[in-house]
Amino acid sequence: MHQIDTQTLWTIMIGLGLGSFGLRFVFTGIIGQRAMPEWLLRHLRYTAVAILPGLVAPAVMWPTVTGGQPDPARLIAAAVTVIVGYLWKNVLAAIFAGAASLYLSLYLLG
Amino acid sequence: MSQSDRSTYWQGVRDGLPFLLVMIPFGILFGVIATEAGLNVFETLSFSVVVIAGAAQFTAIQLLKEDAPTLVILASALAVNLRMAMYSASLTPHIGAAPLWQRAFAAYFTVDQSYACSIMAYEKNPDWSLSQKLRYFFGVVTPVCPSWYLSTLAGALIGANIPPELALDFAVPITFLALIAPMLHTAAHRAAALSSVVLALIFAFMPYNTGLLVAGLGGMMTGAQVELWTTRRATRKGTA
Numbered sequence: 589m590h591q592i593d594t595q596t597l598w599t600i601m602i603g604l605g606l607g608s609f610g611l612r613f614v615f616t617g618i619i620g621q622r623a624m625p626e627w628l629l630r631h632l633r634y635t636a637v638a639i640l641p642g643l644v645a646p647a648v649m650w651p652t653v654t655g656g657q658p659d660p661a662r663l664i665a666a667a668v669t670v671i672v673g674y675l676w677k678n679v680l681a682a683i684f685a686g687a688a689s690l691y692l693s694l695y696l697l698g
Numbered sequence: 699m700s701q702s703d704r705s706t707y708w709q710g711v712r713d714g715l716p717f718l719l720v721m722i723p724f725g726i727l728f729g730v731i732a733t734e735a736g737l738n739v740f741e742t743l744s745f746s747v748v749v750i751a752g753a754a755q756f757t758a759i760q761l762l763k764e765d766a767p768t769l770v771i772l773a774s775a776l777a778v779n780l781r782m783a784m785y786s787a788s789l790t791p792h793i794g795a796a797p798l799w800q801r802a803f804a805a806y807f808t809v810d811q812s813y814a815c816s817i818m819a820y821e822k823n824p825d826w827s828l829s830q831k832l833r834y835f836f837g838v839v840t841p842v843c844p845s846w847y848l849s850t851l852a853g854a855l856i857g858a859n860i861p862p863e864l865a866l867d868f869a870v871p872i873t874f875l876a877l878i879a880p881m882l883h884t885a886a887h888r889a890a891a892l893s894s895v896v897l898a899l900i901f902a903f904m905p906y907n908t909g910l911l912v913a914g915l916g917g918m919m920t921g922a923q924v925e926l927w928t929t930r931r932a933t934r935k936g937t938a
Contacts, residue, residue, distance in 0.1 A: 592737065592762055592763075596762075597741060600758055600772060600775075601744060601749065603768075603772045604748070604749050604754060604755075605749050607779070608749055608750070608782060611779055611782040612783070612785070612806065614783055614786055616786045616790050616794055616808075617798065629784065630922040630925055631919070631921075631922045632781065632784045634887065634890040634917060634918045634920075634922060635914070636753070636781055636881065637882065637887045637891045637921065638916070639777050640757075640874045640877065640878050641875075641878055641891045641895045641917070642895060642897060642898035642909075642917060643757055643898070643910055645899050646899065646902045647760070647867075647868075647871045651867060662868055662871075665868060665872060669872050669875040669876050671879075672879070673875065673877075673880050676880075677880040678880065679880060680719065680723065682876030682880070683723075683873060683876040686872035686876060690872065691865075
């Protein structure tokens with residue numbers, strides 16, 4: 589496994605810490621009572637659902653551990669996680685269902 | 699401190715407690731994943747104390763493992779945290795009048811759980827004073843945030859002893875999918891997530907993980923646009 593460079597790591601940690609604090613402080617701390625434009629709020633509402641799926645999609649389709657080959661066990665686990673999370677609206681239940689289906693399909697298919 | 703001030707603090711503590719069921723496993727998972735990626739125990743704990751935002755931390759670790767450039771890691775993880783600016787905006791009418799140092803503390807501790815509990819409680823109790831509102835907020839924070847640090851530490855200590863058969867490479871994808879799925883309650887959210895996936899796969903060839911930034915922007919614009927369409931259609935139906 590490659591080594592993460594200590595200086596890069598701390599740059600990211602501190603940058604992310606300051607940036608996150610800035611985002612949390614920007615309105616309560618600095619802007620005060622002024623209203624934000626509606627178009628901006630409308631875009632901000634979708635940041636989490638726009639970034640996180642894009643982050644995991646390549647890891648689901650082309651996992652590095654299988655050398656980038658699509659892996660049925662991981663695809664099944666991803667599908668089960670999404671379905672359980674969507675229907676049950678419970679994050680922990682979805683994580684456990686996803687992990688269980690991953691191990692089961694790795695055992696049965698692998 | 700009046701009796702009612704003290705009771706709003708403890709009400710916050712009680713409302714924060716159920717989140718431990720989620721925070722503790724999630725924190726342990728972060729600790730394990732971070733040490734697997736090569737961080738030592740001190741670095742892993744520092745990450746949780748400095749950043750105190752689970753999803754952004756997982757994003758940063760995942761991209762660090764993929765050797766993405768620093769700027770792309772910062773941009774992606776901060777984009778995940780953009781919702782904190784929304785929380786900040788929506789808390790401002792309630793606690794914006796507090797002294798600066800208290801607002802700074804509140805800002806540091808603005809996380810999904812403290813925001814969600816507080817905004818619901820403030821709407822339910824419009825008669826609360828500024829001090830009651832702040833005490834409630836820090837009441838929720840009391841169980842939630844220290845458990846994030848401690849469970850990260852526990853995960854980091856368990857960390858490196860986990861065998862490869864546990865397929866931990868897939869823990870981050872499963873965690874994120876589990877976080878996203880319950881959010882897909884409107885057509886706009888579903889459209890944003892779907893276009894993000896499609897764009898991320900199409901632009902996966904782009905260097906330095908910049909395809910993710912395209913997917914994120916595209917997803918946000920899709921979500922905002924679909925929301926406009928659906929609200930317009932709803933108002934048209936309402937007036938017809």
